[in-house]
Amino acid sequence: MEFQQKLLNYISESLITSNETISIAESVTSGLFQLAFSQMPNASLFYKGGITTYTVDEKVKLLNVNEEEANLCDCVSDTIADQMALGVAQLFDTDWSIAVTGYANPIRNSAFKIFSHYSIAYKGEIILSRKLELHPKTQPLEAQQYFTEFILGCFKCEINKLLILK
Numbered sequence: 422m423e424f425q426q427k428l429l430n431y432i433s434e435s436l437i438t439s440n441e442t443i444s445i446a447e448s449v450t451s452g453l454f455q456l457a458f459s460q461m462p463n464a465s466l467f468y469k470g471g472i473t474t475y476t477v478d479e480k481v482k483l484l485n486v487n488e489e490e491a492n493l494c495d496c497v498s499d500t501i502a503d504q505m506a507l508g509v510a511q512l513f514d515t516d517w518s519i520a521v522t523g524y525a526n527p528i529r530n531s532a533f534k535i536f537s538h539y540s541i542a543y544k545g546e547i548i549l550s551r552k553l554e555l556h557p558k559t560q561p562l563e564a565q566q567y568f569t570e571f572i573l574g575c576f577k578c579e580i581n582k583l584l585i586l587k
Contacts, residue, residue, distance in 0.1 A: 428573055429461045435580045436467035436517070444513035445471030446484055446505040448496065449523035449537050453569040469513040474505075484508030495530045497522050499538045503547045506540035518542045519576060521568060523553075525561040535559050537568045541579050549579055 436443060445454040455471040458464055472483060477496055480486040485508040486501055494501060505520035523537030524530070536554040540547050553571060555564050 425570065428570075428577060429457065431577055432573065432580065433461035433463060433467070435577075435584065437463060439580075439584070441516040442467050442469050442513075443517040443519070444469050444509045444515040446509035446518065446520040447471065447473050448475050448480075448521070449525050450521050450565050450569050453565055454519060454521070454572075457569060457573060469515050472509060472512070480505065483512065485511070497524065497531070497538060499540070499550050499552065502538040502540040503542075503550050506542040506547060507545065510542050510545065516544055517576075519572060521572060523568070525564040525568075527557045533557060535564050537572075539568070539572045539575070541572075541576055543579070543583065549575060551575075 445458065447454050452473050458468040458471070461468065474480045474483055477488060477491045480491055480496055481488045484505050486504045491501055502520050502522050505522060506518045509520060510518035519539065519541050521537050521539040524535055527533040527535055534554060535557055536552055538552050541549040553568060555567060
């Protein structure tokens with residue numbers, strides 16, 4: 422698995438320069454975000470860690486996701502992604518967090534679609550929360566890789582917005 426090194430370097434430099442930290446909560450990408458952040462130069466200066474949770478029980482216990490809501494939507498919704506992002510930031514005590522949940526396989530629970538809900542939080546507030554849908558014939562690993570790269574690109578844009586404001 423290769424990530425765009427220029428993108429990884431940019432994120433790394435931005436977080437180091439601003440002296441800010443990040444954590445990750447993921448399910449559909451199954452650790453690919455954690456892999457991407459581990460590939461960034463000087464990751465230990467800003468990347469505090471990540472967590473991959475698949476089950477309702479683990480999302481509730483570790484990320485403070487609302488159990489009732491999670492059961493209603495099979496842990497896949499914008500609200501769940503938001504709760505995951507806020508929960509992982511609290512768990513790791515970070516400035517930034519990224520969370521993603523969804524389906525890389527078209528199954529009955531996903532209405533036979535491939536999509537993810539992702540959220541980016543900054544200092545305890547959700548600043549971006551969106552749904553990303555792919556063609557239903559996309560292969561699972563390709564979907565996971567696409568979700569990861571796309572959301573990293575979105576994260577770069579959010580960093581840029583905040584740097585302009587500072």
